[in-house]
Amino acid sequence: MSTKQVKLPATGMQALIFGASGITGWAITNAAVTYPTPTTFNRIVGLTSRPLSLKDSGLPDDSRLQLYSGLDLSQSAQDISKYLKSIENIHQITHVYFAAYVHRGWGEQDSEKRIKENVDFIVNSVAAVEQVCPNLQFWTFPTGGKWYGFEYGNKVERVTPLKENAPRIPSPYGDNIFYYPQVDKLAELAKGKAWKFADVRPDAIVGFVPNHNPMNIAEPLALYLSLWKSLRPHDPVPFPGTAESYTHGQSNISSDQLGRFHIYVSLHPEKTAGEAFNIADEDGPVSWEMVWSDIAAFFGLNGVGPIEQTVGLSGEKWVMAQKEMWGKWTEDNGLRSKVLDNTCWDFMTIVAGEYSTFDRHFDISKARSIGYLDSVDHAEGYRVAFRRMRAANIIP
Secondary structure (H helix, E strand, C coil), rough: ECCCCCCCCCCEEEEEEECCHHHHHHHHHHHHCCCCCCCEEEEEEEECCCCCHHHHHCCCCCEEEECCCCCCCCCHHHHHHHHHCCCCCCCHEEEECCCCCCCCHHHCCCCCHHHHHHHHHHHHHHHHHHHHHHCCCCCCCCHHHHCCCCCHHHCCCCCCEECCCCCCCCCCCHCCCHHHHHHHHHHHHHHCCEEEEEEEECEECCCCCCCCCCCCCHHHHHHHHHHHHHHCCCCCCCCCCCCCHHHHEECCCCCHHHHHHHHHHHCCCHHCCCCCEEEECCCCCECCHHHHHHHHCCCCCCCCCCCCCCCCCCCCHHHHHHHHHHHHHHHHHCCCCCCCCCCHHHHHHHHHHHCCCCCCCCCCHHHHHCCCCCCCCCCHHHHHHHHHHHHHHCCC
16 A cells, blocks of 8 residues: 555654545645755655555655555545554654545535535544544644635636635525535534644635646646647647636645645644644735736747637647547647546636636735745746656656
């Protein structure tokens, strides 16, 4: 189950990441190797549901890093505990970064089931960790734009820049947001315990994952642009959303920034325990109009605004119109099998379209107030993700 067994010291901080192959978990695992120093953690243990070797993970080759697969969080606390006990020296874990969840579409779709499953994930995982990790100090938990009702667009009221103390979305829409009962349950479970927790809130995440992920905006954009470059290399490439969504403020975040911030929060419990923190690449709002040309330029393309009046140039629709040649294009470029089939195209449409028809930028002054001062050029976050995808044969 483990990819590597090494002799490790019995003291110092040790990290356990649930969902280490996902968009957030991979970023935390990757960051923990070097942030805030290359020796902060004596051991880093990543947990995944699907098999994943270190060789295929895209993670650094580091003797402190171990990956364990086969974790099924739909099981009972006792079963999860049994799984954790199979990991050598699990009792030495001090910091947990929880980045696992069940994705079942958007809005009201399967809402009741989605809420129960995700709340059970937290309840059973906390119970299991408490049984086997007596040295637990801190637990980070990621929420995000759903907290502010982004999937309901202009159906709900919000004041920008969005702050952590904004009121929760009321019924009926708020009833479908599983983050609320998850955080409430986590706060209840942490009450009176030695370990503390914090809620980390990013907007849409720009990053790399070794497997496909439904919440990674960078992958469908990269493949859309790669396909365009192959078929229409001399034509300007239109933004794959609407004119309305092109100019609104947002706070999408690079996964490296997000990974570092999770760790920073966990290492400063005196400032962060029980708190929620927005986080983004930069302090001010960014719009697609501000970054689209830079994103397209990575592929040698001239990025222009949306061309809605032209049938088939709305991003996802254009890609789907090329479906007959997906297989040949993938093979000709030496890419992973079915890379286009396995990409979550609707997430690109949602983030570049519906999620951007209103201002949704964050106030991150609370993160700054606890001493986290890192900033990332937002377009550079895309370039980092694209380079990692290229190395993993996801894009040409």
